[in-house]
């Protein structure tokens with residue numbers, strides 16, 4: 215018998231599909247919440263995405279008591295404190311976060327403050343600090359990528375100290391994630407592409423890194439299949455509601471997979487690149503995915519080979535000899551990147567981004583070695599290894 | 610019946626073994642950080658006075674080391690002079706035993722949710738690499754390959770230096786044989 219052991223946890227109710235938003239009032243009432251606050255950003259509001267949420271609530275006689283729409287792309291402790299103050303002043307009793315990773319993380323952090331008390335969110339950083347359930351919390355994702363609606367982590371920047379504070383607790387998980395195709399319908403092409411590649415990377419790393427387990431595997435493969443089938447279709451026809459819903463669901467499924475099995479070197483490099491060169495996270499994922507898979511190849515040959523079935527379908531899978539499937543999976547991902555580049559000029563190399571200097575590679579490599587996700591990469595990574603992956607991703 | 614009577618003995622033996630291995634590892638960490646440049650390079654990134662603890666939950670054996678500067682580690686036994694900065698905690702003695710008897714890799718134990726990190730994750734990542742390197746030093750190569758993800762290519766230390774650690778280890782392996790069954 216092996217030493218294999220795993221844990222899998224996802225208590226988030228998923229409410230997905232046509233007219234999903236209209237379920238929010240009923241779900242709130244079920245938790246005895248009557249005075250919800252919306253936390254979102256200016257982009258979401260300008261795109262008119264709040265309108266169907268507010269309309270859905272008003273029609274049921276549920277008033278949205280307060281709307282905070284000024285969440286910055288990198289949320290901070292000050293923003294969290296300000297929103298908590300508004301929440302208390304308006305006597306809100308629940309939170310609806312509408313947006314991408316930043317709005318969702320902000321919602322999680324505000325929920326800690328308004329549930330536990332105080333103004334200093336830094337007090338609650340680290341694992342195992344929260345011991346009680348928080349206020350009713352709903353998430354409406356507007357990008358199909360981060361998977362934050364099903365992760366028990368939030369990252370908030372402490373501006374004064376210049377550090378990122380991590381918060382981890384299963385109590386950060388929302389009561390429900392509402393996935394409605396209307397929310398991603400207007401995503402511009404390059405964001406659709408980058409966030410789609412983020413979701414794909416979550417699933418591929420979940421399936422090939424050290425903490426993979428049978429349950430996370432099932433979510434990961436299903437997510438990969440949906441992304442392979444729908445991403446290019448949606449790029450060609452952005453108003454394709456069914457395709458949009460497929461991508462949004464895939465993103466949530468990939469989120470469930472990686473929050474239970476962690477990610478690896480693609481994310482270590484991506485986090486470092488995001489911090490040093492300010493490239494969007496999804497783009498970083500797309501840049502590094504094939505090169506990291508090549509680096510890990512001999513440790514993950516079998517699992518990566520299995521993914522060919524979900525990336526390319528049964529015909530290609532059965533026509534490819536077992537010994538070539540892992541390489542064929544990498545080629546499939548490269549092919550997808552080329553197709554995205556053709557459609558929206560999503561860069562394929564660091565050089566193509568025009569925002570990274572070759573002299574920055576060493577700093578990126580050093581920082582990547584300190585990233586928590588590197589612990590779960592199937593191969594040990596030295597500074598030299600990280601640099602060689604970066605050099606291959608350069609041009 | 611017999612199993613029931615034997616179990617407390619086994620628990621005690623396992624506890625003794627984990628305590629002994631913490632002693633071995635603590636001393637070896639200090640010894641390695643005196644001479645091994647790659648280890649010092651990793652440790653230098655930790656603040657001076659940084660206290661690292663490995664512990665078995667809830668109140669089991671402990672190992673505490675301090676970064677005293679320039680990459681050097683000092684072994685404090687099982688008592689910390691002040692609150693620790695980073696704690697890696699095994700959820701149960703059984704899990705500590707799996708890892709410290711080199712049946713489960715440290716990184717796999719993390720991946721398998723056997724341990725918790727309390728403190729800055731980037732420091733935990735560094736300490737895991739230091740522990741991996743330590744295991745490659747004090748273990749015979751064959752066992753080390755099971756214990757760490759990859760056996761480092763640049764292991765060359767005066768044999769004499771590590772021999773004392775290996776003697777501890779011999780005692781330790783006897784425990785494994787007694788307790789493993």
Ligand SMILES: [Fe+2]
Pocket residue numbers: 360412415416481495499
């Ligand atoms: Fe990601």
